[in-house]
Amino acid sequence: MIYKDQTKEVLENELKIEKGIYEGILKENVSIDISRGKPCSEQLDLSNELMSILSTTVLPAGAADVRNYGGLEGLMAMREIFADILGVKPNQVIAGDNSSLKMMYDTVQSCMQFGTLGSTPWNKLDKVKFLCPSPGYDRHFTVASAFGIELVTVPINEFGPVMDIVEALVVSDASIKGIWCVPKYSNPTGVTFSDEVVERLAKMECAADDFRIFWDNAYIVHDLYDEKVTLKNIYNSCVNAETTDRVFMFASTSKITLPGAGVACFAGSEANVADIISRMKFQTIGPNKVNQLAHAQFLKDADGVRALMKKHADIIRPKFQAIINVLEDEFRDSDIASWSNPLGGYFISYNVMTGCAKRVYELCKKAGLVITTVGDTYPYGRDDRDSNIRIAPTCTNTNELDKACQILVCSTKIACLEKIVSENE
Amino acid sequence: MIYKDQTKEVLENELKIEKGIYEGILKENVSIDISRGKPCSEQLDLSNELMSILSTTVLPAGAADVRNYGGLEGLMAMREIFADILGVKPNQVIAGDNSSLKMMYDTVQSCMQFGTLGSTPWNKLDKVKFLCPSPGYDRHFTVASAFGIELVTVPINEFGPVMDIVEALVVSDASIKGIWCVPKYSNPTGVTFSDEVVERLAKMECAADDFRIFWDNAYIVHDLYDEKVTLKNIYNSCVNAETTDRVFMFASTSKITLPGAGVACFAGSEANVADIISRMKFQTIGPNKVNQLAHAQFLKDADGVRALMKKHADIIRPKFQAIINVLEDEFRDSDIASWSNPLGGYFISYNVMTGCAKRVYELCKKAGLVITTVGDTYPYGRDDRDSNIRIAPTCTNTNELDKACQILVCSTKIACLEKIVSENE
Numbered sequence: 001m002i003y004k005d006q007t008k009e010v011l012e013n014e015l016k017i018e019k020g021i022y023e024g025i026l027k028e029n030v031s032i033d034i035s036r037g038k039p040c041s042e043q044l045d046l047s048n049e050l051m052s053i054l055s056t057t058v059l060p061a062g063a064a065d066v067r068n069y070g071g072l073e074g075l076m077a078m079r080e081i082f083a084d085i086l087g088v089k090p091n092q093v094i095a096g097d098n099s100s101l102k103m104m105y106d107t108v109q110s111c112m113q114f115g116t117l118g119s120t121p122w123n124k125l126d127k128v129k130f131l132c133p134s135p136g137y138d139r140h141f142t143v144a145s146a147f148g149i150e151l152v153t154v155p156i157n158e159f160g161p162v163m164d165i166v167e168a169l170v171v172s173d174a175s176i177k178g179i180w181c182v183p184k185y186s187n188p189t190g191v192t193f194s195d196e197v198v199e200r201l202a203k204m205e206c207a208a209d210d211f212r213i214f215w216d217n218a219y220i221v222h223d224l225y226d227e228k229v230t231l232k233n234i235y236n237s238c239v240n241a242e243t244t245d246r247v248f249m250f251a252s253t254s255k256i257t258l259p260g261a262g263v264a265c266f267a268g269s270e271a272n273v274a275d276i277i278s279r280m281k282f283q284t285i286g287p288n289k290v291n292q293l294a295h296a297q298f299l300k301d302a303d304g305v306r307a308l309m310k311k312h313a314d315i316i317r318p319k320f321q322a323i324i325n326v327l328e329d330e331f332r333d334s335d336i337a338s339w340s341n342p343l344g345g346y347f348i349s350y351n352v353m354t355g356c357a358k359r360v361y362e363l364c365k366k367a368g369l370v371i372t373t374v375g376d377t378y379p380y381g382r383d384d385r386d387s388n389i390r391i392a393p394t395c396t397n398t399n400e401l402d403k404a405c406q407i408l409v410c411s412t413k414i415a416c417l418e419k420i421v422s423e424n425e
Numbered sequence: 426m427i428y429k430d431q432t433k434e435v436l437e438n439e440l441k442i443e444k445g446i447y448e449g450i451l452k453e454n455v456s457i458d459i460s461r462g463k464p465c466s467e468q469l470d471l472s473n474e475l476m477s478i479l480s481t482t483v484l485p486a487g488a489a490d491v492r493n494y495g496g497l498e499g500l501m502a503m504r505e506i507f508a509d510i511l512g513v514k515p516n517q518v519i520a521g522d523n524s525s526l527k528m529m530y531d532t533v534q535s536c537m538q539f540g541t542l543g544s545t546p547w548n549k550l551d552k553v554k555f556l557c558p559s560p561g562y563d564r565h566f567t568v569a570s571a572f573g574i575e576l577v578t579v580p581i582n583e584f585g586p587v588m589d590i591v592e593a594l595v596v597s598d599a600s601i602k603g604i605w606c607v608p609k610y611s612n613p614t615g616v617t618f619s620d621e622v623v624e625r626l627a628k629m630e631c632a633a634d635d636f637r638i639f640w641d642n643a644y645i646v647h648d649l650y651d652e653k654v655t656l657k658n659i660y661n662s663c664v665n666a667e668t669t670d671r672v673f674m675f676a677s678t679s680k681i682t683l684p685g686a687g688v689a690c691f692a693g694s695e696a697n698v699a700d701i702i703s704r705m706k707f708q709t710i711g712p713n714k715v716n717q718l719a720h721a722q723f724l725k726d727a728d729g730v731r732a733l734m735k736k737h738a739d740i741i742r743p744k745f746q747a748i749i750n751v752l753e754d755e756f757r758d759s760d761i762a763s764w765s766n767p768l769g770g771y772f773i774s775y776n777v778m779t780g781c782a783k784r785v786y787e788l789c790k791k792a793g794l795v796i797t798t799v800g801d802t803y804p805y806g807r808d809d810r811d812s813n814i815r816i817a818p819t820c821t822n823t824n825e826l827d828k829a830c831q832i833l834v835c836s837t838k839i840a841c842l843e844k845i846v847s848e849n850e
Binding site (some may be wrong): 036038039041042047050051052054055057065066067068069070071097098099101102105106109112115123139142143146147254258259260279281282284285286287288289290291294314 | 461463464466469475476477479480482490491492493494495496522523524526527530534537538548564567568571572620668679683685686704707708709711713714715716719753775782
């Protein structure tokens with residue numbers, strides 16, 4: 001139904017029907033959370049072998065005893081797996097503990113406190129700004145704003161961040177020190193950056209010599225379908241463009257093995273790795289190498305990772321499809337909602353009629369469905385269009401998803417109908 | 426032998442004999458490292474059950490699934506164990522990943538960047554100083570100096586830091602923001618702070634409102650003998666002195682379970698914990714809770730920790746005794762060396778005649794024995810007396826220890842004899 005073509009009577013009748021459905025839902029005491037990109041228990045079970053794999057392992061003793069102190073860069077076996085996936089050399093990788101977010105935070109903090117590769121510490125500058133392709137990942141934005149970094153929203157389209165805008169900003173403003181990127185299966189849009197976008201990010205002229213791309217490859221092997229999407233290797237593009245030190249890369253096994261107990265990594269030029277290690281040596285006597293060894297033995301190699309990801313896809317693909325099918329059925333010919341149909345990653349980006357997302361959120365919440373706080377996908381929590389809703393379907397079961405879809409659809413219709421009807425008065 | 430009472434001829438003859446012994450050692454191609462406080466493989470084997478204990482565990486599912494994201498404060502079961510050991514309440518504890526050093530670094534960095542409990546960020550001050558009771562732990566000193574914090578050496582005696590000096594400094598200088606303390610079985614002296622020192626640290630008047638005691642209780646349960654040494658609970662002293670927020674406490678299972686894969690903790694007032702959590706929420710989605718659960722199941726409770734520590738003591742006590750016995754035999758009635766005989770911890774603090782430690786280090790190194798770099802136990806690596814040597818006997822076997830003692834004794838005699846003879850010329 002194209003709402004704008006309907007008479008007031010039709011719309012009011014529709015609204016009445018939906019409110020009736022909604023009243024029914026309220027009586028069901030629903031409690032469902034589709035707000036965060038969390039794997040479900042069935043996915044976690046795929047890695048249960050991690051808990052016991054070392055019980056049958058003869059550990060190398062002496063200096064190389066993974067149980068003891070040492071080894072800032074992490075175990076070579078894990079560095080090799082990440083290097084293979086990211087398309088860099090193992091000595092360009094630092095394998096850490098469970099949180100790539102912590103590695104990103106520490107990297108930003110280090111640039112603030114010490115600068116990077118000898119640049120002026122960002123703390124000493126009057127102003128530091130980061131570009132935030134949006135809608136994007138809320139935790140990226142809050143890392144930067146925790147340091148008082150000004151967040152500059154740039155739009156993201158089907159090819160990635162809109163490069164005409166990005167290039168115009170970075171060439172003219174030396175206070176722009178970074179850009180947050182989830183280049184493959186972006187959170188929440190599902191977009192994979194095009195080759196041209198990757199090339200232009202590597203090549204673009206930046207007023208700041210120490211401009212850095214924070215390249216969070218959180219979903220690099222997280223395909224939902226056999227039809228793989230290829231992401232151009234930005235490190236190679238940087239080497240070709242002679243901007244080798246521009247990109248800080250991050251990844252983790254959080255959504256490969258276990259979110260709470262995986263292995264994260266930093267990767268970059270050898271100079272960047274040496275710079276970070278030169279400071280890490282004051283901070284720690286090494287990451288949890290026992291967990292890294294368990295991971296290396298469990299995953300074996302990059303092919304092992306890809307085989308495991310197929311099993312994940314088999315579990316979560318139906319959940320994405322269930323939601324997409326409902327949205328197709330309900331809103332295919334509608335003018336109040338549109339959505340992404342991602343080939344990978346953890347989210348569906350759902351856009352409702354301008355000015356209605358917060359109301360949809362409230363209605364869902366009242367009915368027992370928690371969705372990501374509206375606005376969180378934008379810097380400072382401000383979605384000026386009040387339109388974007390992020391849906392994370394993975395950590396729910398089929399029954400819950402059916403109910404979640406019903407609530408979402410009903411809430412969307414009510415919110416939009418209310419707005420149209422009130423504007424027509 | 427009291428060297429200063431001997432004739433030149435006797436001394437020169439002694440030196441000749443020792444040099445002969447040393448030449449013999451050089452031919453043996455020794456390679457022994459007693460430089461760092463590392464547990465030996467036999468100690469690590471005590472915790473091998475950690476590698477498989479979760480294989481038979483039914484994990485709690487849903488929101489409490491330790492395998493998934495969440496839980497910034499760490500698992501309650503581990504917070505309870507640390508709380509019991511440290512004498513605080515579980516909600517005063519944050520259980521983290523494997524490195525208490527990283528938690529200390531992050532805490533200092535957070536004070537630099539953000540201040541603490543609303544104080545001015547230390548980065549914004551002209552000068553920040555930390556008191557460093559010395560000889561002390563080199564990695565404490567390098568954490569502070571990495572931030573450009575000025576290190577102020579204060580002496581440590583058998584009761585802990587010399588409090589008359591500490592009090593005089595902190596009351597008059599608001600730029601002094603912290604003091605590093607290893608209050609029990611200090612690294613390297615083995616000293617446990619007396620009740621009076623703990624009380625005075627809690628009570629002393631500080632010019633800086635945001636003065637903090639960095640209380641690294643690395644050896645809190647690390648007794649070598651049944652004869653336990655008691656450390657007064659500084660948090661209770663702070664509560665009584667109305668300086669509740671003054672102390673940041675740290676501990677870890679690095680030398681209880683596995684150095685590379687243990688669980689570290691921060692503990693402090695509820696206000697300090699809330700302050701840290703309010704920033705951690707931007708940094709990470711929680712520590713490795715799988716490892717924490719394995720630890721909680723393996724250790725069970727504080728009594729479980731103490732029982733495990735007895736097994737550690739049984740392994741490493743003979744190593745301490747072997748060295749002490751040799752030093753007693755060789756230098757009991759000598760005027761060139763003195764040493765600690767610690768009741769716990771990981772080190773023997775060995776003092777040679779003033780001006781001879783670096784020479785001892787060189788001689789040992791040439792003979793294949795690596796000891797802690799002389800000076801490292803003092804701020805900026807400067808031991809003005811050139812006297813203190815830290816010995817870490819745990820990660821060597823008995824044969825190695827015998828040889829290490831022989832080299833150390835011979836090198837000490839040569840270095841001191843050379844000095845006395847040259848000064849008599």
